[in-house]
Amino acid sequence: MTTVRIPADWPGTEEQARAVQDALRARVVLDEPGPPPGTGRVTGVDVAYDDERDVVAAAAVVLDAASLDVVAEATAVGRISFPYVPGLLAFRELPTVLAALDALPCPPGLVVCDGYGRAHPRRFGLASHLGVLTSLPTIGVAKNPFTFAHDTPDTPRGSTAPLLDGREEVGRALRTRDAVKPVFVSVGHRTDLDNACAHTLALTPAHRLPETTRRADALCRRALREAAGA
DNA sequence: GCGACAG
DNA sequence: ATCTTGTCGC
Numbered sequence: 001m002t003t004v005r006i007p008a009d010w011p012g013t014e015e016q017a018r019a020v021q022d023a024l025r026a027r028v029v030l031d032e033p034g035p036p037p038g039t040g041r042v043t044g045v046d047v048a049y050d051d052e053r054d055v056v057a058a059a060a061v062v063l064d065a066a067s068l069d070v071v072a073e074a075t076a077v078g079r080i081s082f083p084y085v086p087g088l089l090a091f092r093e094l095p096t097v098l099a100a101l102d103a104l105p106c107p108p109g110l111v112v113c114d115g116y117g118r119a120h121p122r123r124f125g126l127a128s129h130l131g132v133l134t135s136l137p138t139i140g141v142a143k144n145p146f147t148f149a150h151d152t153p154d155t156p157r158g159s160t161a162p163l164l165d166g167r168e169e170v171g172r173a174l175r176t177r178d179a180v181k182p183v184f185v186s187v188g189h190r191t192d193l194d195n196a197c198a199h200t201l202a203l204t205p206a207h208r209l210p211e212t213t214r215r216a217d218a219l220c221r222r223a224l225r226e227a228a229g230a
Numbered sequence: 231g232c233g234a235c236a237g
Numbered sequence: 238a239t240c241t242t243g244t245c246g247c
């Protein structure tokens with residue numbers, strides 16, 4: 001486990017944070033399909049907080065994409081770098097997530113984030129931001145809808161409904177289990193939406209949420225407990 | 231101006 | 238995200 005320091009140039013206000021998003025948005029790469037599902041490695045990242053003690057813990061868990069076996073994992077802890085503001089989640093999560101990724105002993109391959117990528121008010125959610133800072137292919141898989149309207153996908157696993165910003169499809173509500181509430185998938189960086197959904201299905205053989213985020217969630221909670229928990 | 235709003 | 242018991246089901 002590594003300890004993180006908040007970067008000296010990290011935004012201190014919502015105004016500054018939005019300016020950073022507007023400046024970095026142009027660097028998102030959208031014309032690559034990304035790695036094929038079921039090959040190479042797939043990494044889940046997640047973060048847990050103890051607002052009382054101002055502690056944050058992040059985890060990165062690398063899975064073999066074919067077997068979904070854990071190949072490597074790393075954690076990082078630090079101070080909370082930003083309050084939770086819808087649309088600015090990246091500024092709260094990224095410093096610690098980046099440190100956890102840096103601590104991995106192997107390349108992460110595709111990174112699966114807990115949240116949104118392009119399906120964001122300024123087209124630059126957590127998954128896109130992480131992708132631009134690392135150059136890694138990323139996707140976002142969120143548990144709840146954000147600001148975009150969508151229809152209800154059909155009942156069977158694999159069914160989708162577009163997340164629409166006007167007439168533009170910025171993500172998809174994707175059913176990963178029959179008749180269970182869908183997850184919300186969007187492109188982060190260097191992937192396309194079809195592939196992002198295919199990856200999400202490949203990572204959900206048994207549960208609504210991807211194995212990557214389930215593993216990362218369990219690990220960062222444990223790291224938080226060991227770092228600050230009572 | 232009033233809600234809604236990833237984690 | 239987090240506070241929280243038992244309970245129904247694969």
